[in-house]
Amino acid sequence: MEYDEDDFLMISGIQHFSFCPRQWALIHIDQVWDENMKTMEGNIIHENCHNPDFIEKRGEILISRGIRIASRxxxxxxxxxxxxxxxxxxxxGRLYGHNGLWLPFPIEYKRGKTxxxxADRLQLCCQAMCLEEMLGVSIYQGALYYHETHRREPVELTEPLRQEVRKMLEMMHDYFKRGYIPKVRPKKGCPSCSLKEICLPVICKKKSAQPYYEAMLGSDYV
Structure with a gap:
């Protein structure tokens, strides 16, 4: 199966969906967004990473930033x-303007620590899968660089991780097509979410009205 470009989803949404499907749906379906300190720090960290004019060559390694990728x-x-x-x-695989063959090694920059x-590994794996499709190569490893620890952590792009990416994307495409917003499921990560004032996880948590009616109406409740 191949998707039309009009139906493409954002790769970055995988991280949102893995953290909380409702958060992903509010951002990518309802087009809701709000900043907090963590999201602003992330934006600052990514400014240089997404500069496509910043290209380096170190011996037998080419370093490129801000490459646009996609997978049908x-x-x-x-x-x-x-x-x-x-x-x-x-x-x-071959690269335009360069002799020889080159194997991609994707690196995703993240604030905080592992x-x-x-979530982060799934996003990186999806990027690698896109590069594989675009360049006709097989990529077995990438890395995550965490700003808080200043360390590069290698990630093995295993088949189970790839299967998790495929399964998650199938759910995301289904939700997006139906315009489905998952119900609130409060968890420990809610207080740090930039959308907590919009999602209102405590207020919106679904509760049955039956106990209220039984207490107010007693035996007359049907």
Whole structure:
């Protein structure tokens, strides 16, 4: 199956969906957004990463920023923070304006530090899958760079991780097509969410009205 460009979703939405499907739906379906300190810090960190004019060459490595990527089979589009192209005449692909074959190594920049959930790794894996489709190569590893720790953490792009990306994107496409906004499911991450004043996780948590009616009407309640 291939998606039309009009149906493409943003790759960055994978991180939102992994953290909270309702957050993703409010942002990408209802077009709701609000800034907090964490989102502003993230924007500042990404300013240089998304500068497409900033290209380096270090020996047998080309470093490119802000590459636009897409996949028709996944139905997504987006932008890579940084991609290192390593000279690899066995498993690499061709790059316009450069001799030889080059293998991409995507690097995603994140504020904070590594997380227990797979959100960042899923986003990175999806970027790699797009690059594979565009360049006709196989990418087995990428990295996450966390601003708080100033460390690059390698990520193995395994088949289970790829399957999780595919499954999540199928759900996202289904929700988007139906305009479905998931119900509130409060969790420990809610207080740090930039949309907490819009989502109102405590107020909007669905509760049954039955106990209220039973208390007020007693035996007359039907």
């Amino acid at each position: 089979t996944l139905g997504v589009t987006g932008q890579c923070d940084v991609v290192e192209f390593h000279r690899d005449d066995d498993g690499g 997380k227990d959930i797979n």
